[in-house]
Amino acid sequence: MKIGFIGLGAMGLPMFRNLVKQYPDSIAYDLSAEARTRAAGEGLRVAATASGLRGLDIVITMLPNGAAVRGCLLGGPGGTALIPGSLNEGGIVIDMSSSSPLDTASLSKDLEAHGIILADAPVSGSIPKARDGTLSIMLGASDAVAERLTPVLQSMGGTLIRTGAVSTAHxxxxxxxxxxxxxxxxxxxxxxxxxxxxxxxxxxxxxxxxxxxxxxxxxxxxxxxxxxxxxxxxxxxxxxxxxxxxxxxxxxxxxxxxxxxxxxxxxxxxxxxxxxxxxxxxxxxxxxxxxxxxxxxxxxx
Structure with a gap:
């Protein structure tokens, strides 16, 4: 399974470190050159540009808000869209950001038109819990999708709570x-x-x-x-x-x-x-x- 992780901020970087322990082929990206350099300096695999994220089965986003997630995935003014192109057919996006459930429901429909599944999996817990992999994670997804994602999410959190359909977790x-x-x-x-x-x-x-x-x-x-x-x-x-x-x-x-x-x-x-x-x-x-x-x-x- 090839996983891409977008967002190497205060929470995202330690979450990615834990993800890599279980999924060593994972690759990360951040708009910030400083964040990319810091992660690469730890020996983590980091794409130099968004176009370096290709052939992925799962994309995880850990970004400031739902608008940033939408812009990252579908493009915006001056931005590069990851979809279509970055995810394999039947791929899954896991939005672990704190996004509006209304934005998430809308994004889910738009991604579905591209054959991409969206799950929302926001976290509860501070930076120390992100570091030691004990975050609480809420998951909004169908049963079949949740079964595929559970081991991925468990690599970053200690508690996983199913909340229902997509957008309910947010x-x-x-x-x-x-x-x-x-x-x-x-x-x-x-x-x-x-x-x-x-x-x-x-x-x-x-x-x-x-x-x-x-x-x-x-x-x-x-x-x-x-x-x-x-x-x-x-x-x-x-x-x-x-x-x-x-x-x-x-x-x-x-x-x-x-x-x-x-x-x-x-x-x-x-x-x-x-x-x-x-x-x-x-x-x-x-x-x-x-x-x-x-x-x-x-x-x-």
């Missing part, structure tokens, strides 16, 4: 990240209130985590990264979280309704992105909220 990933963001925002605000009341914040975290208020933020972020002196580095970019919230928020026209809390989270992260560094971690939302609510803290003043 939908569930977007909703998962909205739920995480809402929990992180609520935990951050609760800690700000507790700090203003003069509570012992270590004890407050203990109360959260043995009570009904616990969530992934209270269990894995507050004490580990967000108490006084914390590094506020959870391993996922604030701007990436804002992008993912934009995917969920962007469904409202299709749905015919816009949940108030989703709208609030989306607007809050957009506001934070407007003032924080482009490399800020998603946990910086807590310091952004504190400054907005009570003014600069000692850590940020």
């Amino acid at each position: 939908a569930m990933k977007a909703l998962n990240n909205y739920l995480y963001a809402a929990g992180l925002m609520a935990a951050s605000e609760a800690m700000i209130i507790g700090k203003t009341l003069g509570l012992n914040l270590e004890t407050l975290v203990d109360v959260f985590n043995c009570s009904s208020g616990r969530n992934v933020a209270t269990e894995t972020k507050l004490r580990q990264h967000m108490l006084e002196g914390g590094d506020f580095k959870g391993g996922f970019g604030l701007h990436l979280m804002a992008k993912d919230l934009g995917i969920s928020h962007g469904l409202h026209e299709h749905l015919g309704f816009l949940p108030a809390q989703l709208d609030l989270c989306h607007r809050t992260w957009q506001d934070a992105c407007a003032v924080l560094d482009k490399n800020a971690d998603n946990l910086e939302i807590a310091r952004f909220l504190e400054e907005r609510l009570v003014g600069p803290s000692a850590d940020t003043a």
Whole structure:
């Protein structure tokens, strides 16, 4: 089986490293010459141009968004289309990016016209999980396609969850990240209130985590990264979280309704992105909220 991997960014490169361990003939490509050079310097097989991806059975995309995936596969202004030409007949594209489910459903129909199958397989987990191959992977595909793809995806992840037909995995990933963001925002605000009341914040975290208020933020972020002196580095970019919230928020026209809390989270992260560094971690939302609510803290003043 010959596999092409497109997107050698912070998540894509470690995922490709793990893929190669099981599929050593795999070849990668990235628009960035720097990313290609870095991967080639590790001894990985990298195409110098997109036209170097030929005769593939599977193409995996790990790109910024669905528009980038479409442009990569079908071409765009000044771009080179991989399809037709790069994939063998009956080939499969696995989009592991965080894409809109609406974009994915549309792309699936367009690829089908070329005899190409699309599966969506977004991931959950930060860079360390990408490095050690323990990502959680959601898979939207038919039973027959899922059977073919399972060993490929298991080379990069520790948990594989079938979600249904194509586009359902991207939908569930977007909703998962909205739920995480809402929990992180609520935990951050609760800690700000507790700090203003003069509570012992270590004890407050203990109360959260043995009570009904616990969530992934209270269990894995507050004490580990967000108490006084914390590094506020959870391993996922604030701007990436804002992008993912934009995917969920962007469904409202299709749905015919816009949940108030989703709208609030989306607007809050957009506001934070407007003032924080482009490399800020998603946990910086807590310091952004504190400054907005009570003014600069000692850590940020």
